[in-house]
Amino acid sequence: xxxxxxxxxxxxxxxxxxxxxxxxxxxxxxxxxxxxxxxxxxxxxxxxxxxxxxxxxxxxxxxxxxxxxxxxxxxxxxxxxxxxxxxxxxxxxxxxxxxxxxxxxxxxxxxxxxxxxxxxxxxxxxxxxxxxxxxxxxxxxxxxxxxxxxxxxxxxxxxxxxxxxxxxxxxxxxxxxxxxxxxxxxxxxxxxxxxxxxxxxxxxxxxxxxxxxxxxxxxxxxxxxxxxxxxxxxxxxxxxxxxxxxxxxxxxxxxxxxxxxxxxxxxxxxxxxxxxxxxxxxxxxxxxxxxxxxxxxxxxxxxxxxxxxxxxxxxxxxxxxxxxxxxxxxxxxxxxxxxxxxxxxxxxxxxxxxxxxxxxxxxxxxxxxxxxxxx
Numbered sequence: 393x394x395x396x397x398x399x400x401x402x403x404x405x406x407x408x409x410x411x412x413x414x415x416x417x418x419x420x421x422x423x424x425x426x427x428x429x430x431x432x433x434x435x436x437x438x439x440x441x442x443x444x445x446x447x448x449x450x451x452x453x454x455x456x457x458x459x460x461x462x463x464x465x466x467x468x469x470x471x472x473x474x475x476x477x478x479x480x481x482x483x484x485x486x487x488x489x490x491x492x493x494x495x496x497x498x499x500x501x502x503x504x505x506x507x508x509x510x511x512x513x514x515x516x517x518x519x520x521x522x523x524x525x526x527x528x529x530x531x532x533x534x535x536x537x538x539x540x541x542x543x544x545x546x547x548x549x550x551x552x553x554x555x556x557x558x559x560x561x562x563x564x565x566x567x568x569x570x571x572x573x574x575x576x577x578x579x580x581x582x583x584x585x586x587x588x589x590x591x592x593x594x595x596x597x598x599x600x601x602x603x604x605x606x607x608x609x610x611x612x613x614x615x616x617x618x619x620x621x622x623x624x625x626x627x628x629x630x631x632x633x634x635x636x637x638x639x640x641x642x643x644x645x646x647x648x649x650x651x652x653x654x655x656x657x658x659x660x661x662x663x664x665x666x667x668x669x670x671x672x673x674x675x676x677x678x679x680x681x682x683x684x685x686x687x688x689x690x691x692x693x694x695x696x697x698x699x700x701x702x703x704x705x706x707x708x709x710x711x712x713x714x715x716x717x718x719x720x721x722x723x724x725x726x727x728x729x730x731x732x733x734x735x736x737x738x739x740x741x742x743x744x745x746x747x748x749x750x751x752x753x754x755x756x757x758x759x760x761x762x763x764x765x766x767x
Contacts (some may be wrong), residue, residue, distance in 0.1 A: 393499065393558075393562055393563075394497045394501065394517050394520070394597050395516055395517045395519065395520025395521070397493065397494075397497065397520075397522055397555060397556035397558070397559065398493070398494035398497050398517050398518075398520045398521040398524065399520045399521055399523050399524025399525075399527065400524055400555050401460075401461070401464070401491055401493040401494060401524070401552070401555065402491055402493075402494050402521050402525060402528075402553070403522045403524040403525065403527060403528035403531075404464060404467075404468060404487050404491045404528070404548055404549070404552070405429065405430075405433045405434070405437055405487060405491045405675045406431050406525050406528040406529055406532075406609075407529075407531075407532040407544050407545065407548060408430055408433065408484070408532070409430060409470070409529060409532075409609050409610070409613065409628070410529050410532050410536065410611075410613055410626075410628040410632070410748055411532055411533075411536045411541040411544065411613075412426050412427065412429070412430075412613045412615055413542045413612070413624075414536055414540075415429065415480070418541065419476070419477045419480065419515040421447075421477050422659060423614060423735070423738070423739065424500065424735060424736075424739055425595055425653065426477075426739075427610060427731070427732075427735035428481055428639075428735075429480060429481060429484045430469075430484075430606075430609075430610060431728055431731045431732050431735070432481050432485045432488065433484045433485070433488035433559050434488060434606070434724050434727045434728035434731055435485070435488065435493075435724075435728050436484070436485040436486065436487065436488025437488040437489065437492060437721075437724045437727075438488075438721050438724035438725050438728060439488075439489055439492055440460075440488065440489040440490060440491070440492035440689075441492050441495060441717055441720040441723075441724060442490050442581075442717060442721045443490050443528075443578075444456065444460065444489070444490075444496075445496055445713055445716060445717045445720065446577055446578070446717040447574075447577075447713070447715035448496050448499060448500075448566075448712050449568060449571040449577065449711060449712075449713040449714055450568050450569075450570040450571070450572065450627055451568065451576075452565055452568065452576055453496050453500060453563075453566045454559070454563045454564070454566070456496060457493050457559050457563060458556060458559060459559060460490045460492065460496075461490070461493070461552055461555060461556040461559065462556060463486065463489075463490045463548050463756045464486075464487060464490040464491060464552050465552045465553055465556070465749070466486065466628070466635050467483050467484075467485075467486030467487035467489075467490060467549045467740075468483070468546075468549040468552065469483075469485055469545070469546075469549050470483030470486065470547045471483035471484060471487065471542075471545045471550040472542050472545040472546045472549065479624055489669070492720075494517070495522045495716055495717075495720045497517055497710075498514060498517060498518075498701070498705070499712035499716050500515050500566060500714055501513050501514050501517050502514055502702070502705045502706075502709075502712050503566075503709070504572050510702060510705075510706070511649050511698070511702045514698070514701070514702050514705075515698055517679060517708040518694070518697070518698055518701075522635070522690075522694070523636075525632075525635075526632045526633060526635050526636055526737075527633075528562065529609075529628065529631075529632030530630055530632050530633055531544070531616075532544045533624075533626040533627070533628055533630060534626055535547065536626070537607050537624055539702060551582075560607075564595045569710060569711070570711070570714075577674035577714070580711070580714060581714050581717055581718060584708065584711060584714055584715060584718060585718050586710065588707050588715075589636055589764075590703070590704075590707060591704050591707055591715060591718050591719070592718075593760065593761070593764045594700040594703055594704045594719065595700070595704065595718055595719045595722035595723065596598045596700075596722055596726075596760050597658060597696070597700065597757045597758075597760040597761055598658075598696050598697055598700045598701070598722070598723050598726070598757070599722045599723045599724075599725055599726025599727070599729075600726050600753045600754070600756040600757035600760060601661065601662065601665060601692075601693060601697075601726070601727045601753070601754060601757040602693065602695045602696075602697070602723050602724070602726045602727040602730065603726040603727055603728075603730025603731070603733070603753040604665055604669075604689075604730055604750045604751075604753035604754040604757070605665070605690075605693045605730070606688060606725075606727045606730045606731045606734070607688055607730040607733065607734035607746055607749045607750040607753065608668075608672070608685075608686070608734075608746070610730070610731045610734040610735055610738075610746075611734050611735065611738045611743070611746040612628055612631070613628045613745050614738060615645065615676070616628050616631075617623060618743075619675050621675075621677075621679075631682070631683070631686060632686075632748065633734075634683050634686040634687050634690070635686055635690035637667060639674070646719045649698070649699050649703075654699040654700060654703045655761060655765075657695045657696070657699035658695070658696050658699060658700060658757070658761055659758065659761065660692070660693075660695050661691075661692040661693065661695030661696035661699075662692065662696070662754055662755075662757050662758045662761075663692070663732075664688045664689065664692030664695065665688070665692040665693065665750075665754040665757075666686040666751060666754050666755070667688055668684075668686070668688035668689035668692065669685070669689075669747055669750045669751045669754065671684055671688070672685045672743075672746075672747055672750070673744070676743055676747075682702060696724075696740050696757070699714070700719065701719050701720075701723075702716065704716065704719040705719075726753070729753070730749065730753050733749040733752075733753070734746050734749045734750070736749075737749045
């Protein structure tokens with residue numbers, strides 16, 4: 393159930409990506425302004441991670457999920473009914489803030505799994521989450537072509553209403569592990585960030601990698617609209633299916649992290665991501681190269697995320713929600729940076745600019761490992 397709910401809820405922050413061209417034309421705004429929609433969604437998600445996810449240590453997680461899902465319905469309806477780009481961006485921000493539920497589920501899995509099964513079961517939930525991301529792009533691309541981009545967000549709001557009822561009936565109450573005030577809890581997150589240098593390394597290098605990953609999806613719809621492809625949002629959504637390799641990887645590689653070490657997993661992931669960007673640069677006009685690149689960048693991203701995220705929560709099992717907050721907040725700040733850089737570089741230099749942004753962020757992830765290892 394957690395894996396399915398993770399996929400359904402996280403999908404909301406990715407529906408817009410294949411639809412950016414349609415939204416831009418309907419709202420009569422530039423590519424830069426419509427690109428602020430995924431940027432604000434990612435920023436909102438990062439803030440939700442910082443202020444909502446750590447509440448899982450001090451407030452019943454079931455209650456948090458129900459409130460989040462209810463507000464998420466409001467955000468999606470605001471996007472659906474938006475008469476102008478301003479309300480569209482507000483709805484995107486609210487949707488991002490309230491889509492953090494999978495990161496409430498992750499600590500639950502880590503907390504109640506046997507030590508030898510933590511990575512395996514975390515990988516199962518992550519696999520559900522990734523499937524939701526992939527399905528969201530395919531679904532929004534198809535719905536956008538058949539019914540228009542607004543219909544996708546109305547359907548999403550209806551799915552969240554059903555999800556709210558399922559959670560109300562099925563999600564159990566979970567005992568809290570932190571006694572204190574909200575502000576003392578936020579202060580403790582900063583203290584944990586300072587206390588565990590490994591958490592900083594794991595989080596920062598994953599954030600840079602996620603920025604590289606999202607750089608692709610921020611501008612792929614724009615690239616596919618150009619020669620020689622001239623494709624619509626449906627095709628961009630279908631390309632998301634290529635990333636199913638990443639979802640399958642996440643469900644299977646968890647048991648190997650302890651054997652080979654998180655550092656090797658991270659370096660291997662970065663190598664895959666850089667190879668993917670090389671394919672996008674040298675074969676940017678070929679479907680074969682783009683599909684191969686999508687597969688490589690998805691698998692590389694899952695190597696990095698699963699290894700580093702599970703390692704962060706292992707550092708302090710008594711505070712899994714707060715440790716996950718450190719990781720995921722940094723992770724999505726990096727994602728927002730990647731989305732913003734890709735959009736800005738696209739405006740300046742087109743597809744080559746997007747490749748430059750992606751490669752730079754992947755290299756920054758590797759350099760984080762290299763510099764901290766030497767120090």
